Amino acid sequence: MELRQLLIVEGINDLHAIQSLIDKRGIKLKFNHENYIRSAGDVDRAINLFGQALNNPSIQNVGIVIDANSIGIYKRLNKLKAFLKNNLPKERFDKLQIQKGGIVVVEENMPIIGIWFMPDNESKGYLEHFLAKMIPVENELWQHVLKTVDELSQKDFCEFKEKEKQKALIHTWLAWQKSPGLPFGTAVKSGYFDVNSPSVEPFLKWFENTFLLT
Amino acid sequence: MLKDLHIQNYRLFEDFKMKGLGQVNLIAGKNNTGKTALLEALRILESKGDLSVISNIILERGDLNRHDSESFSTLFTRKLIHINRDASQLTIELGDTIKLSREVKESDYPTYFSIVERGNGSPVRNNLKTPTDGQYPNDKAVYIPFSNDKIRISDFWKKVVLTPLEDQVHEIMRVIEPKIIRLDIVDNNAKVRLENEINPIPLKNLGEGANRMLIIALALVSSKNKMLLIDEFESGLHYSVQEQLWNIIFEYAKKWNIQVFATTHSMDAVKSFFYVLEKEQNEGMGKFFRLQRSRKGQIESIKYDEKDLELAIGVKLDPR
Known part of the structure; x- marks a missing residue:
């Protein structure tokens, strides 16, 4: 069956984390959802793939999830737009503007376009910042993780760089669970991240708007 | 070499453009998106x-x-x-x-x-x-239709037999059957002499692919400094020989300045094309295009370069 809905993400961790979140929240996908999420490998490849999907007239909904990283959402969007210049008519192109709840462009006879910048369409950061918000702040283990990683980052023998600190935090959190070291997707399924955290609501809303699930 | 193509008002092309054509071009697309019509237009263009x-x-x-x-x-x-x-x-x-x-x-x-x-x-x-x-069309491009029956291989053979080109044809045919020593074509029927065989055997005994291979081999060696148009590259060819055939096509295209346009329906043909395109000596030589009906209903072409194709095949987002 022909693919009509497509969600493009950067890496395999993003894919599994998002897939598990959607599954665990019981979101009903009203389309052929076999392999509808594809991980491109990195941000450039994700953007390239997004362009390919926009060029394909059988695609009806296409979303992309990319990290704001340390360069931030505006530069990320500009990068995306620079690549898409030849893929989109000007009217659509101009509608690609940062929105708090993620970008969704809906027009008749056109594919619905969704763009989400991890973690929240505002802050710098990446998937691990999004996941961190799914851990209850008052959780004692999490408090301990925060304290420990923070202390470590002051030491001379600390290997990770400051901008990677969030990754160290999340991996430490997962290392100290009952089943230590689960990958993100499985960890979401196992409840090590709270899928009912209010922090995920904007993302789910964006997802539903992009894939017309409401 | 043709770099860009612009066709207006030919069959289903209203205002159709292909930019950045390569030495070897593979063209995919669903039925009724103008793949054959594109080859026709190129025939007309080449013959002025x-x-x-x-x-x-x-x-x-x-x-x-x-x-x-x-x-x-x-x-x-x-x-x-x-x-x-x-x-x-x-x-x-x-x-x-x-x-x-x-x-x-x-x-x-x-x-x-x-x-x-x-x-x-x-x-x-x-x-x-x-x-x-009873006259032949005065084509300047070399054209291979998808149906092997429509091709008069004897006419190709007449120009090849007893020239050095004959050796090239034999060499290409050995990709399909290494035991081929020589072949001959009489009245559109090809026969081959195989190693350790006393009597010649009909080429068709080697399978449908052998026939298609012969046609492409004959066309290829007849295309020096010309355009070669192949409608349905994969027709009758087992996927295992497609990659080898692309190797040969790329090699000849380069050394004899042949610009190739081939159409396909097959994912195997696209993949094998990509594997050959990926080789260092073929860098930048090949382009892939998909013909499609745009959301407004017009026929348009979408170009994939090596990087795009690698990504599409890698994540299994069908480029055809």
């Missing part, structure tokens, strides 16, 4: 609007009509066609680039065409018979 070629295209499509104006209008659509009929002359103008005319005779059919004017307005007298008179 030769009427024998146009007539042959009409004939092949089974659209030949007693009234040439109708036959022609199945190809050249919309307003750019002007048909002027007076007592003795039928003139068909294709935009302002090619003007065709024929004399209207009492007997009327088969007919006689001539190009009266071309481009800059300089008159060209170039009378040609239609293929119904």
